[in-house]
Amino acid sequence: MFDSISIIGCGLIGSSILRAIKNKKLAKEIKIFDHSKEVTAYLKKENICTDVSSDIRQCVVNSDLIIIATPLSSYKEIILSIKDSLKKDVILTDTGSVKKEVMKIIHNINLKDVHWIPSHPIAGTEESGPKAGQAEMFENRWCIISPPENCAEQPIKKLKTLWETIGSKVKIMTPAEHDEILSLTSHLPHAIAYNIVRTVMSVEDKLKQEVIQYSAGGLRDFTRIAASNPIMWRDIFLDNSENVAKGIDNFIERLNELKKAVNDKNGDKLYQIFNATKEIRKEIIKAGQDTSKPDFGRKKD
């Protein structure tokens, strides 16, 4: 499908793409760059990729497709480093969780003869690093592609086919649509997960130990969500700050309503709140986004 693919950043997502592309034999050559020696040493040792560049320009010079899979805050420096080493008509994509800010950066750098088409595979776990990567990471998961308005058809098609071949369902939407939807489905829920863990853990030490001991009853699931890569999440919140702040305001408004019902001991109102959310769960199961099979808690003996 491609003569040469470069992957910049081989953590959880980058190394999963690497494994998937290799498994499906989608490129004659795959080159990687990662600023961490630990990461590149691991990938070499495990024979996942031997073509490791120590110079980022060297990594991309012959590529038809470059995939940036690093935190959002590193894009500018990366693109400035490689911009004079790019092959004509190269496809440049990424895997970041926010799009609008990155579009501005790319626009300002004013790349020539480059097809910049951002991607966002909605996949991952709370783990970080290449050890946690999996070739199957993208199977049956959405990947959102947000091409700029003036983008050519052919490169979009080629990138779409790549994601589909490694298992994704692809949806095309604008950067603004993407950032709004993701602020609701992912960024706000993560803000809340981080906040509940921080709130609960602010109690005094003796109680804190007991809270950890008996965390199976709900808190545990939040700590899993709140254990993801802190740099990645910092960058997401910086780049999508407007949508996230708006979401937090709406959230607090509704939480005050819930608190009022609790304080007033308003059973009817509480029932109404708790019953409405049950219906939404059904719609999500219907949309194929989760299974109705109950979760008995993930702790195995």
Add this chain to the structure above:
Amino acid sequence: MFDSISIIGCGLIGSSILRAIKNKKLAKEIKIFDHSKEVTAYLKKENICTDVSSDIRQCVVNSDLIIIATPLSSYKEIILSIKDSLKKDVILTDTGSVKKEVMKIIHNINLKDVHWIPSHPIAGTEESGPKAGQAEMFENRWCIISPPENCAEQPIKKLKTLWETIGSKVKIMTPAEHDEILSLTSHLPHAIAYNIVRTVMSVEDKLKQEVIQYSAGGLRDFTRIAASNPIMWRDIFLDNSENVAKGIDNFIERLNELKKAVNDKNGDKLYQIFNATKEIRKEIIKAGQDTSKPDFGRKKD
């Protein structure tokens, strides 16, 4: 272990206890009562229990152990109905998620020759009803027992052994301790899960459909938590209102701090917040309350 056990309420938890007690042969006789004909018909049809009473007094009259596994708001009526039909020295327990309010109710009813010892098995799924019940529900899960101050030793020991035999790890604590810890580990996280689903779903219809479509990125886990039995949760929030309201206040205080960091684009503060919660996750895994194995999303093909 017991001559006769009665279970009042055979939903998710009650029917799981029934199955577990039957499997382990812990009683010569098990009688059940449930006000829902659908529930009792199901348990008869599946041959899970054939000794179904249509009269609640009849159900308990010969019992050595009575287990109430109904929503908290039904306790008063149930106990008033059975109080004149109880065998001397019967052990009366429950499975409710809040203790202090129930203690008051029992105290006011002034039961004679009854060993009232509340239990709370920290187990369950987002499903309701006897079809979702499982004999293995309590295996390796905590069960908290909160005996009143003047309770005799022998019945506590007997109840503790019952829970342990069906797989639970038992911890004894006061009702006040129980309610405070559970408000942090379970009730506040549930309030937050309900609230995030409600917030996200308050957007206009077109966006809502897209949010459901792409819910895999974080929101999905919250909808699972928020899909639990609404009557059960209404009652929990009414009975533990003080602890829950206090938790909500602390939560909002911290969320405003997070929002300020987002609005100020304060990357250092955001990193600090997101990194701190990662550490807590490690402590929970160390405490044996979850596995470090990553969760790739529960949707199966």
